[in-house]
Amino acid sequence: MINERPHKNLELWKESMNLVEMIYKLTNSFPKEETFGLKSQLRRAAVSVPSNISEGLTRSTKPAKLHFLNIAFGSMSEIDTQIEISLRLQYLDSEKYESVENKIVQVNKLLSGLIRKLRS
Numbered sequence: 407m408i409n410e411r412p413h414k415n416l417e418l419w420k421e422s423m424n425l426v427e428m429i430y431k432l433t434n435s436f437p438k439e440e441t442f443g444l445k446s447q448l449r450r451a452a453v454s455v456p457s458n459i460s461e462g463l464t465r466s467t468k469p470a471k472l473h474f475l476n477i478a479f480g481s482m483s484e485i486d487t488q489i490e491i492s493l494r495l496q497y498l499d500s501e502k503y504e505s506v507e508n509k510i511v512q513v514n515k516l517l518s519g520l521i522r523k524l525r526s
Contacts, residue, residue: 413460418516422456518522
């Protein structure tokens with residue numbers, strides 16, 4: 407039987423899901439006026455990562471897989487920038503920033519590795 411949900415076995419997908427949880431928890435403390443601004447943008451970008459990973463891995467061709475993984479990679483760049491903005495606006499303290507930044511680096515490494523593997 408073919409595994410219809412290969413993403414669920416992937417460390418990359420699991421860690422990207424952990425990143426989503428982390429982003430949701432961090433943004434809970436954002437000011438009310440950011441509900442439809444930075445808070446919403448960060449959450450959408452975070453959800454996009456595991457969503458595109460899982461969608462990409464269901465595609466049958468290498469170019470299609472890479473297309474969705476590259477979208478996930480773009481979302482990671484959005485998250486990185488938006489977290490930096492959150493720090494500069496003092497919505498995050500340096501400890502929370504470092505924690506999420508470490509998770510971003512981890513997910514980026516895993517995602518880059520998978521993209522490299524598929525390209526070779």
